[in-house]
Amino acid sequence: MLFVQGSRDSFGTPAELSPILTSLSPAPTLHVVGGGDHSFKVARASGLEQAAAIDDVQRTIVEWIQRVIASAPSGSHPHPR
Numbered sequence: 077m078l079f080v081q082g083s084r085d086s087f088g089t090p091a092e093l094s095p096i097l098t099s100l101s102p103a104p105t106l107h108v109v110g111g112g113d114h115s116f117k118v119a120r121a122s123g124l125e126q127a128a129a130i131d132d133v134q135r136t137i138v139e140w141i142q143r144v145i146a147s148a149p150s151g152s153h154p155h156p157r
Contacts, residue, residue, distance in 0.1 A: 082112030
């Protein structure tokens, strides 16, 4: 499981989510969007670019999926036709 969480998420911060994640098996991956809220919108005061934050989220998701596929036992995922 991959969790993508804004560091300023008003529905739950990464620190609040961590105890739940530690109870899951296999161990999930947590990616924190620095300065991001629940929608990953970064505060202007943070100096971060919104487009860069979204690019980081997209790259993280793609890389995570690639790792999962690469680590899956042979024949456990469908082959493209």
